[in-house]
Amino acid sequence: MPKSERSKVEVEGFEAKYYDQMMWILTLGQYQRLIRRAVKDTGVKLGDHVLEFGCGTGIAAVEFAKLIGNDGRYVGLDVSEIMLEKARKKCRDFKNFKFLNMRIEEHLPFENEFDVGFMSFVFHGLEMPDRIAVLRNAFKALKDGGRMCIFDYAHFDVEKSPFPVKYFILNIECPLAAEFIALDLKDLFESVGFTDYTEKLYAKGYLRLACGSKR
Numbered sequence: 001m002p003k004s005e006r007s008k009v010e011v012e013g014f015e016a017k018y019y020d021q022m023m024w025i026l027t028l029g030q031y032q033r034l035i036r037r038a039v040k041d042t043g044v045k046l047g048d049h050v051l052e053f054g055c056g057t058g059i060a061a062v063e064f065a066k067l068i069g070n071d072g073r074y075v076g077l078d079v080s081e082i083m084l085e086k087a088r089k090k091c092r093d094f095k096n097f098k099f100l101n102m103r104i105e106e107h108l109p110f111e112n113e114f115d116v117g118f119m120s121f122v123f124h125g126l127e128m129p130d131r132i133a134v135l136r137n138a139f140k141a142l143k144d145g146g147r148m149c150i151f152d153y154a155h156f157d158v159e160k161s162p163f164p165v166k167y168f169i170l171n172i173e174c175p176l177a178a179e180f181i182a183l184d185l186k187d188l189f190e191s192v193g194f195t196d197y198t199e200k201l202y203a204k205g206y207l208r209l210a211c212g213s214k215r
């Protein structure tokens with residue numbers, strides 16, 4: 001049962017079982033390529049330790065695997081056992097990869113141990129107190145100098161966007177998505193202690209990779 005009725009990011013049942021196929025159709029086959037670009041743009045390096053919040057079926061995990069190599073470490077957190085099973089299967093050959101069933105806004109047992117935190121298409125569907133809790137968890141889990149990156153919708157005027165975009169955000173996405181799009185993410189990152197905020201835009205400016213550093 002999703003924690004908030006305004007959220008659709010807790011994927012269950014049919015949607016969880018066919019998540020990869022649905023994302024393929026929804027993005028006309030572009031989802032893996034988009035995630036690949038975002039993962040590369042986090043600046044992750046060989047040997048890095050990565051913590052992913054809401055890792056889903058492991059789409060980003062396989063991209064991190066190509067970049068961190070055997071000396072790196074990856075931990076993916078998700079609340080859906082169906083999604084986690086798919087991720088474990090995709091990454092079964094990577095011995096340095098672990099997938100754990102944990103709620104990302106609750107207490108996490110990680111402190112000063114990761115170089116990169118990553119989250120894609122989860123943040124927009126969280127209520128504000130949970131967004132702050134996740135960012136605090138990320139801040140605590142990162143090493144000094146580590147970087148948290150969120151890949152999600154960009155900041156734009158939904159009302160003035162082309163009809164298909166406006167229709168998708170207001171009718172198909174969760175109500176929390178429109179609220180997220182109007183948010184100042186830089187302020188939010190800085191409110192929990194992150195510095196050096198950067199944003200990179202994708203998909204005609206409708207998506208962004210927002211990153212902040214722990215220093």
Ligand SMILES: C[S@@+](CC[C@H](N)C(=O)[O-])C[C@H]1O[C@@H](n2cnc3c(N)ncnc32)[C@H](O)[C@@H]1O
Binds near residue numbers: 009010056059077
């Ligand atoms: C829309 S999917 C995105 C999955 C993946 N990041 C991607 O880009 O393909 C959202 C994921 O976040 C997970 N999720 C949602 N809320 C969560 C929470 N509070 N704690 C842990 N995982 C959560 C869901 O189970 C789902 O796998």
